[in-house]
Amino acid sequence: MRLPLPQFATGDRHPHHIAEVIETNTTEFLAQCLEPEDLSFPPMPPFGSWVCSTDEESGNQIYAVVYYATTMPIDSVHRAVALGLSLQDLREEQPQIFAMLKTEFRAAIVGFAPPSATPGFSKAYQYLPPRPPQIHQAVYRCEAETIVKFTEELDFLQTLLTVQGAPVESLTAAAMRAVYQLRKADRQWLIKAGRTLSLLLKDDYDRLRFILRQVHP
Template sequence: MPGATKTWSPRNFYTQQRGKYEIEGSGERSNSGRRDVFWSLFTLRVFFTKHSLMMPKQYIAEVIESSTTELSAQTRVLNGSPPFGSFVKVGTSPMSIAMICDIITGSSEPNRQPVAYGKSEEELRKEQPQIFELLRTEIRAKIVGYSLDGVIRQLVPPHPPRLHDFVYVCTPEEVQTFTQQYDYFRTLAGIGGSLSDELLIAAIQQSCSCQSGSARACLIRIGKELSRLFRDDYDRLESILKRIVL
């Protein structure tokens, strides 16, 4: 329509600048035209960089089973789980916060078990790529708290995460905020077995690495908390503390 304003888009912008690049009637390119195109491409690069940074971070897994104390999720990519002990989040109201306590890769069909082929993964992907379509990676995570209306509580959430909710890795800032208190240590200690101690060690190492100030000072504060928690089990306390690597 006459007088209508075109919607700005990278394509329209580039086309407009391209018109300045060609000298009508001669097909020759001027120095000013070259400068115009240079700045056009530079602006486009800034545009795409800005908008790619604004895109939400991709999820790592999708919930396939949940309760108020733990959840299971299938990773978006085969072998795409974060490390054991990582803090993850799921849901919005409330947003459950959990620690990965197990990572399992196997067949997606219960009646079909993977078999050994005597070949590397790279060779199998070239020769029999269909094999990997039948595999999946799952994570199990222990829920250690939740966030509701901007307030973090180191308690069991009032509702479990919903099935098919997406799971995201907590940012360093979120881990720092959550680990300022140590009430969730008791939740981890109550799991029982060696898994409990391994999760405690992972939590302590992350807490010391993300808190402001000296990591050693943070470890001293945590040590005092653990000494109260394990006041009747010195051997377990010693086993945990001597395996912490900062």
């Protein structure tokens, strides 16, 4: 069985609650994925997927896009070594392996929504919030409806194009693909996004073409 990790209670966990903030700054946060209940690796959020967390002091809901993910040993002393076993073999012969690894991801903040007095409605802003989410705040996969609503405006594309330490062209394309799929192949939205990118990259046609070729209509 998996070794107990008391910091990750699974009993009442929301199905979209996937991680916890372990490092944070003005423009991004690092989150550690929560351990699954069975013997398996924590699910790694897809590159370009949308996540959210909260600044509890202000009540702001913080929206971000995943740009980097990794699975590694829980300490810096021991390194993973190749064992030549399938996942099923690992579960049967080396179950402790799953408790010795952690999955983390970095997400670039693209906007926020302040708390609203009107239930079910909160205007979103596509610029950096006054504060990022705090340490140990829960991180959730964004609801499809939330992403669709947030991406009615396209200022987030400029933010993605300036993320430091990321393959920004591929990141922008991945985020656009995710939105396009959630919008059920809304071609008008895709055309609008393409026009916005063409303005942002008007002096760099090669980058623009590279991004658009990765977004499959």
